[in-house]
Amino acid sequence: MTLKLYDTASRTVREFVPLVDGKVSIYHCGLTVQASPHLGHIRKEVNFDVLRRWLEHEGHDVTVVANVTDIDDKILTKSAEEGVEWWAHAYRFERELHEAYASLGCKPPTYEPRATGHVPEMIELIEDLIEKGHAYPASDRSGDVYFDVKSWPRYGELSGQKVDEMEAAADADPRGKRDPRDFALWKGHKPDEPLTASWPSPWGRGRPGWHIECSAMAGKYLGDTFDIHGGGIDLRFPHHENELAQSAAAGHGFARFWLHNAWVSMAGEKMSKSLGNTALVSEVTKAYDPRAVRFFLLAPHYRSTIEFSPADEGTRGSLAEAEKAIERIDSFIERAAEHASDGGDTARAHRLPQYAAFTDAMNDDLGTPGAVAALFDAIRAGNQALAAGDAEQVVDVYFAVSMMLNVFGIHPHADEWASQGSDADLTPVVDGLVGALLEQRAKARADKDWATADSIRDTLSTVGLTIEDTPSGPKWSLG
Structure with missing residues (x-):
């Protein structure tokens, strides 16, 4: 069965055939690094990580470019409120974004370009749009440059809206616009903004608008036409609509498929920083x-x-139910792994009906609910084989389940989880060993065996532990 995906632009589920055989190019909009990432942000990363893993599992060479928006109105506003440089503010939350990726086992993108590193490409694209009659410098001498939505008859095709029914674009002062729906490609520098947040351009010092950033970066790394563009459904309009308009108006084919994931909501409302109803990934x-x-x-x-x-x-x-699901998975993997230690026939695993059901579900627009059902059907069959002592069937199911878990990115033996868990898993062991030595030291001190007590203390110090004697007993810490 060929992979089918729901294309937001055509509003249909259609067959996905890569632009280049065996290779898939994906661009998805990364975070505007203004604050800590929450579950609503990271859902997109997880969904696209599963898509990438499935494509790789099916034999494709996948290139993923995910940008970082590190210059933006909100970054300037929030950094000013906190009294820090805008670039330091952005870098702090960029690091948090990377930590969130890693904490949930997401593979890093093939490349992660920053907006601030691609201003020349943005200026070049804006100049091209002006030359083609689809953009214009503002008439108010602000240094702003706008995309002329009325010049592009296809504007609104991604979101299914008509221009006359759209609200005014709120990304710049409307005074210099020909039409209130025209959106900013370039924003002239303002006296109250840091000079470091501006770059020289043919229209004076300024900075790029949000939408032009992604068009320029996607084009630079994936070419004029690429396979898949995606992000959260909240980006469909105006961000992705504007990306498509300016890229297509410049003569680029741009994305062949548009994929959008739905929100994570709390109390029925979209999870967002502005509403304050967020669940931070770190927490x-x-x-x-x-x-x-x-x-x-x-x-x-x-x-x-x-x-x-x-x-x-x-x-x-x-999440409590999700933890129970992980416990069921781990229980089977640990019990079945010893039977698979000598290897097995993966071809037989591919022929299992549960694996076929998993494949059919994943090829049907990444149907993870059906794929999850197939996973637990396989685990149920594996547990029955364990109970019956059918070692060959256990091995077949083990390999099938392992393939499914690798696609989902939740195999307990995968490197990303082993590296995360190593420190946490050793903490009780280290604490117990140090505690035992401290008990021996306490006994030596009680027996006035100062030489032994000092020797234990010195040994612990040699490996980097500091011992502090307190009224409630000795305490240890690193360093």
């Missing part, structure tokens, strides 16, 4: 197994909304 992964958080985000279909309700842990689809 949720401390309270729950990160693999369970990933499973929670990938198990529903990517185009369906996920309701995050931390106060109601008994509801279907909750």
Whole structure:
């Protein structure tokens, strides 16, 4: 069965055939690094990571470019409120974004360009649009440059809207616009903004508008036409609509498929920083197994909304239920792994009906609900084979389940989870060993055996531990 995907532009599920045989090019909009990432942001990363893994599993060479928007109105506003340089503010949250990727087992993009590193390409694209009659410098001498939406008859095709029914673009002062719906390609420098947040251009010092950033970066690394562009459904309009308009108006084929994942909501509303109803990735992964958080985000279909309700842990689809699912997975993998230690016939695993059901579901617009059902059907069959002592069937199911888990990115033995868990897994062991030595030191001190007590203290110091004697007993720390 050939992979079929729902293309937002055509509003149909259609067959996906790569532009170049065996190779797939994907661009998805990364975060505007203005604040800490929450589950709503990271759902997109997980969904596209599953898409990438499935394409790779099916034998494709996948290139993923995901940008970082590190210059933006919100970054300037928030950095000014906090009294820090805008670039330091952006870099801080860029690091948090990378930590969030890693904490949920997402593969890093093939390349992750920053907007600030591609201003020349943006200026070149804007000049091309002006030359073709689709953009113009503002008449108010602000240094702004706008895209002329009325010059492009296809404007609105991605979101299915008509220009006359659209609200005014709110990304710049409307005084210099020909039409209130025209959007900013370039923003002239303002006296109250840092000079470092501006670059020289033919229209004076300024900075790029949000939409032109992605068009320029996608074109630079993936060419005029590429396979898939995606992001959260909230980006469909105006961001992706504007990207498509300016790229197509410049003569580029741009994206052949548009994929959009739905929101993560809280109390029925989209999770967002502006509403204050967020669940930060850094906090949720401390309270729950990160693999369970990933499973929670990938198990529903990517185009369906996920309701995050931390106060109601008994509801279907909750993180608590996701943790139970991970426990079921791990229980089977650990018991079945010893039977598969000598290898097995993966061809037989491919022929299992559960694996066929998994493949059919994934090829049907990344139907993860059906794929999850196939996974647990396989685990159920594997557990029955274990109970019956059917070692050959156990091995077949083990390999099939392992392939499914690798596509989902939640295999317990995968490198990304092993590296995450190593420190946490050793902490109780280290604590117990140090505690035992401290007990021996306490006994030596009680026996006035100062030489032994000092020797234990010196040994611990040699490996980097500091011992502090307190009224409630000795305490140890690193450094």
